[in-house]
Amino acid sequence: MEPILQIKNLTKNFGGLCAVSNVSMQINQGELIGLIGPNGAGKTTLFNLLTGVYEPSSGLIEFNEDGKKIQLGGLKPYKITAYGIARTFQNIRLFKTMTVLENVKVAMHKNIRYGTLAAILRLPSYYSEEKWVEEKACELLKEVGLYGKRNEQATNLPYGEQRRLEIARALAIQPKILFLDEPAAGMNPQETAELTNLIYRIRDKYNLTIILIEHDMSLVMKICERIYVLDYGKLIANGNPEEIRNNEFVIKAYLGEEI
Incomplete structure (x- = not known):
């Protein structure tokens, strides 16, 4: 089966700063994917590229709509939304x-x-x-x-309820892919547990592909089937939660030292 979203050698430069460097990802229909990395790793910049907020400096973003491959790079956000791609934001925008x-x-x-x-x-x-x-x-x-x-x-x-309202608003466009940017930020443990159940429920009920940025590692490791890791704009690892948990490059990126 063709992936619903294919990202090939995606790069974004801001002047002399390379915020996202040669990133490639493959997202399959119905997957629940985590995108993690230290602060400043380029996670939100990558989301902004995928949803049309930024235009890529180079690389391809390919969306598979019922067998038809659509190039999303350079499209305006409203056009990308029309294809069924929705998001929430790191800073709530209600x-x-x-x-x-x-x-x-x-x-x-x-x-x-x-x-x-x-x-x-x-x-x-x-x-x-x-x-x-x-x-x-x-x-x-x-x-x-x-x-x-x-x-x-x-x-x-x-x-916490404003966060859930943002998710409801994103669902209102009837998306095929939902990007969640730090959905558990600022939530207490009970709210995080409720959010976990909500993400599972909407993924199954609405047949969604979900990609989330999150710093709560317990949440990421619990619900994500595969995880991509960014550091200084580069993809340094991808795999299932167990593989990521034991990856020496991931540990080094978070702890800042060799293991």
């Missing part, structure tokens, strides 16, 4: 003055089929589509445990 429900609904615009005229004239197609959007958004909020707070402003949610 519409804080909008309600929890509105934050999810606003992400569903690409699935709306009625036109401007139907909206202005309030034609039946407008009402039927809006009803579907409302029902789908409520379903996703139930999935992440926030339905009871759907009418609260997003800014009033505790930090």
Whole structure:
């Protein structure tokens, strides 16, 4: 089976700084992949390349859509999103003055089929589509445990719940690939355990391929089937959790010394 995402010799330079250097990865449909490395290793830069925030200096990003290979490098974020690639951010980016429900609904615009005229004239197609959007958004909020707070402003949610709202909003675009950038950051052990269960559940329910950046190694080792490790922008290791746990180059990168 062809991988759903193939990254070949991907490089990103910022002036004289090489933030991502010659990185190659192969992601298969339905996998739960971890991307780890010390601070400044280039993890978020790699996510930004894969989601169109940055344009690669060189290399290929190839998305397999039902057998059709699409080159994502250089595309705008909204075009990449339209192919079914969603993400959350290291720093939470919610519409804080909008309600929890509105934050999810606003992400569903690409699935709306009625036109401007139907909206202005309030034609039946407008009402039927809006009803579907409302029902789908409520379903996703139930999935992440926030339905009871759907009418609260997003800014009033505790930090861990804001993280879950970001996941619900990402799911609203009906993604095939979901990038999670430090989803457990700032969470207590109970919230992290709930997040673990949520990631498993949405992966299976929505047939997702999930790639996550995370510094909580217990979470990464528990849920990820394969792990890629970056250090100073270079890929230094990849393998299953046991292989990564015992890899001397990974230990050196984290501890800063030989073993």
